[in-house]
Amino acid sequence: MSKRSLASRSSVPRKKKTKLETHQQSRLDSFFNNSRQRSSSGPSNKGEAAASSGTTAAVTDDAFPLTAIARDEAYARLLADEDGLTLDVLLRLEAEASHKSPLPTTNGKPEVIDVDMLDDDEQPVAGPSNRAIEKSIADHRIESPPASSQPYKSTKPAFSSDSPNILPTYESLCIDPTAFDPGSLDWSPNSPIPYSFLAHTLSTLSATKSRIAILNILTNCLRCISRYHPPSLLPALYLLSNSLSPPYSPLELGLGYSIILKAIQQLSGLTSAALKRLYTVTGDPGDLAYEAKSNVRTLIPHPPLLITGVYESLLKIAFSRGQGAAKQKQAVVEKLLVAARGEEIRYLVRTLAQNLRVGAVRTSMLTALARAMVLTPPSQLEVSVPTDSPFHAADLLSAVKPLPSNAKKKVSDPARDELNEKFAQAEALVKKVYVQHPNYDHLAKALLEAGLDGLTERLPLTVGIPLLPTLGSPTRSLDEIYDRLGFLPFTAEFKYDGQRAQVHAAREDGSSSQIKLFSRHLEDMTDKYPDVCTLVETIFAQSPNIQSFILDAEIVAVDPVDGSLKTFQELSNRARKDVQLDDVKVTVCVFAFDIMYLNGEILLGKPFRERRSLLRSQFPPIIPQHKSAARFDHVRSCESEDGREAVEEFWQTAVNSRSEGLMIKLLDSGEILQEPTAKKDKVRRKPLPATYEPDKRTSAWLKLKKDYVIGLGDSLDLVPIGAWHGNGRKANWWSPILLAVWDPDAGKLVAVCKCMSGFTDTFYKALKERYPPDSETCAREPRWDPECDTGGLKPEFYFKPQEVWEIRGADVTISPVSMAAYGLVSKTRGLSLRFPRFIKEREDKGLEDASTPQFLARMWESQQGQGKDLGGVDEGELVDVIGDTDIEEESSGD
Incomplete structure (x- = not known):
């Protein structure tokens, strides 16, 4: 039996590095390896021609006498001890180590690189090896910058003070908007806004985590843009939110990381090995580009970048298709980087890498x-x-x-x-x-x-444009439901184990139909369900009075013969894109549970009882003759007016079925008495509307899952964010795994506990394949969005946050190392889950659907109210007690 203690929280501030979300790390390595081979083949024809003409097209052998291998050794030695290396220092070291003068100068200033003359085939010229770099390293050692939470930045400005590449300066945007005067900017009315202003905004945002400061910065920025050049407002909104189009649009940037690296290499003239070493220092693509261009200047100044121009360039990249698209995209990226100056470079590349990380949610x-x-x-x-x-x-x-x-x-x-x-x-x-x-x-x-x-x-509710769905609040028992709803009437509905879908449909010209299906994350999945589209056509054919509608439903896999429920795993076996009707192998049923729009009338403000009545009267069940065709039905339900015994019996039916549990929905709007939280507080009346509330987790919708109920164990939806190497027979696997809750207020994940129970051998192997060490999904330092706050829980490796797991625990306990729900139940400590156990993966949920610190705090408060003996706080000691037999037995329950 082995134990693994949690690392104690260090009082020394730990340097944080902003790192690229390396979802194409394998392509990155391939790029560097291929480029290394190309660079060893000698000088290119264009480089030789430029040198003979007297124009500095790239740094020549006189300036860089070292081979790529020698430069790699220099980088390796410097980076092994110091993080404070800047590109200009390295170049000077290389020149001095060769006993030659530093970079060529003109009028006392370094000679610049004419990046306009660089092309795809050009590489820096390699010279003979020179081992004298070792002495130069010792003579020019620089001190590392102090530990800081800010991203790595060079202490040297990108250009000299008299350089035309210096960006204009702007007033601080971080002040109270009532004291900020947007008219103070020296801009001409109706003139396009320079991208440098947006880069200034992004730079200011990245320097703070204060929500008030973030709101002030964004508010002042948008005021200036709408005042001087309103057409720049839309591009600014997309660039600040790091997106290109609405969430339901299939438009994606589609820019591989290798293209960005090639563009940076073309711009800087660095070898791929030098570029990789510099990336190791900076850890961020924007910082990499900023440093790589710090000694590069165009001979002919380029016009300043504009917000509208940058956005149009991104659209051009996104729309590049077919043969030669990669070269087209790289050409657009290179033009942007050549014209970018100062901080523009940093945030332009972060935008291209889709990794802004400025807190503008x-x-x-x-x-x-x-x-x-x-x-x-x-x-x-x-x-x-x-x-x-x-x-x-x-x-x-x-x-x-x-x-x-x-x-x-x-x-x-x-x-x-x-x-x-x-x-x-x-x-x-x-x-x-x-x-x-x-x-x-x-x-x-x-x-x-x-x-x-x-x-x-x-901007009314419109057929074809999805609305954000209403969300349910978790509850843990029928007693809690009656406590929260009092005597207000409600209905209990089956919570099916399927995929939530919005069904949008409208007749056009009395014949053709417009049909769209959207997921809970607003993704267009119309092509995934051609059988459901055919079902909608059937609804129109059978109901001539229906012209348009928007339904909220659950698409569930069913048996084609008797319509019995199947598991979500079987539904997930269906193809996801461009599915043809004849290729459908898994039959589904659309279980409709709400209607938000009917024949031009918006129903969001009507109580649920009225909406449900319209749904049932206007949309009868449909069982097609063809067995593989999609079915239509209403969710099974039970009314609270039938009595508590009927509700409890209905709950047992749900437990014994293949549903996830129950959804409890208020039928009519009302009020409940809210107990005071402090002695001085008074009893308050809390309104509970039975209306449809988009994007809200309301108390009028409560979900009671099988694993939430007391007696069956507590359950949370948590995100795996890191792990440690296992011991004993688990030495080749990850065990334990660090799990986190989602904090929507802070926009980050917060570690809550370590889990090592409930996993099968098969799952362990699959997990190691998804998260191999030092890969695109697993690294020694966190480098992905969203940010993860691990508190005193420091894993050996960090996972890319991308999955949601259902976890059951014995109880919630106060923890000295966890930061989850910090301050909600204790002013000095957070909460953790004791004896967590893996239940299953939740492929239907995204990171923002994970359990929140508030839900964790409510679970703890509920335990306190029941007088459970917590037996002391969780001190972070976890014992790996599960044996081989237990693991194999658990596999049948997964």
Whole structure:
């Protein structure tokens, strides 16, 4: 029996490095290896021709007398001891080690590289080996920068102060928006916004984790853009959110990492080996490009990059298809990098690598956009904002008092209070519209044309555009459900083990139909279910009065003969793209449980009882004659008015079936009495609406899963984020595995416990194949989005967060090392799960669907209320007690 203690939390701050999400690491290694072979073949014809003409097309042998091997050795020796190496220092070391002068100079300044003359075949010229670099390393050792949470940055500016490549300076965006004057910028009205301003914004965002500061920065940025050049607003929204199109659009950048590396290599003239060593120092593609270009200048200055131009270039990359697409994409990337200056380089490459990591999540973007529209309405509005509008704030700004320097000191300010009310109204409006119509293209156009007042009318719920679904709150027992809902009437429905789907359909011209199917993450999966599309055509044929609808449903695999339920694993065996009707092998049934739109009428505001009545009356069940065709049915349900015994019996039916449990839904809106949390608090009435609430985890929808129920064990949905090497017979596998909850407020994962039980030998082997050491999914340092807070739990290797596992534990306990739910139940400690056990993978869930710290805290509070003896806190000692026999027995239950 072996034990593994958790690492104690160190008081010394640990340096964090921002690293690329290396989802194509194997291609990266292949690129470097292939490039190394090419560089050893000698100088290219173009390089020789440029040298003979007297133009410095790339650094020649006189400047770089060392071979690629010698340079690799220099990098290896320097990087083994110090992280503070910058590219200019390395170049000087190489030149001095060869007993030659440093880089060629012109008028006392280093001679520049004409990157305009570089092409795909050009490589730096290699010279004879020179071992004298060792002495030079010892003579020029530099100190490492102090440990910092900021990404690696060179202490040397990219260009000299008189260089035309220096970016313009901007005012700080991190100030209170009421004190920020967007008119202070020296820009001409209706002139395109330079990309340098967006790079300044991104740089400022990356330097803070404060939510208030992030909102201020985004708000001030969007105010400036909408004031001076409204057409730049939409590209800015996409670039700040690191996306190209709406979430349901199939458009993707499709840019391989090798293309980015080739473009950087062409720009800098570095060998692939030198580029790889520099990447080891920086750990981030943006920092790599920034350092690689720090000694590169074009002979002819390029026009400044524009926000609109950068976005159009990204679209050009995304639309490149067919033969020669890779070269087309690389050409676009090279043009962008050549024209980029200073911080533009860093954030342009991070955008290309789709790894911005600046904390501008969707909620922050929408909040900032709403505030920007209140403070600085676009100048091109069709009508001016009326003074009686709830969003008119022109008269308030001059009356708002400056914020006190002491953040703890509160000053009475009626004008600021009124402005905050307008902010709240605007934020609620923008978020409400977006969750029903998640499309930045339409949102920006409507705001620029009509402002906030006309937003709802211009962007209604629309067939063909998915809305964000309502989410259920987990509960752990029927007793808890009755406690939370009181005497309000509810219905209990089967929670099927399938794939949630929104079904959008509308007749066109009385004949053809528009049909779209969307997943819970708004992905278009119409091509995946041609049999469901045929089912919709059947619904239209049988119901002439139905012209359009949006249904919320669960697509479940069923037996083609009797319609009995099958598992989600069987449903996942279906092909996912471009499925033909004749190729369908797994029969499905569409179990509809809600309707949000019918014949042009939006039903979101109606109570669930009324919506369900319309669903059942207008959409009868369909069992087609053809056995492989999709079926249509309503979910099985039981009403609370039938009595608690009936509900409990229905629950037992669900437990014995292949469903996941029950969904409890409030039938009519009402109120419940909320118990005070402190002695001085009063009993409050909490409203519970039975309306459809997009993108909300509401108490009107409660989910009761089999594994949530007391007596069956506690269950959470956790994300594997790291692991340690196993001991004994598990030495070749990962054991234990570090698991995390999802913190939606911070936008990051937080480690909660280590798990080593419930896994089969087959699962262990598959896990090692998915997460091999030092690969695209497994590294010694965290390098992926979202950020992971491991607290005192430091794994040997970090996993790329990409899976959700269902985990059951004995109980929730206070932990001195876990940061999960830190401050929610204890001011000094977090919560952990004791004796966690793996149940199954949740392929239907994304990272943001994982259990939250709030849910973990509620589980702990529920335990306390039941008087469970926790037996002391979790000190982080986990014992690997499971044997071979136990593992094989568990495989049948998975």
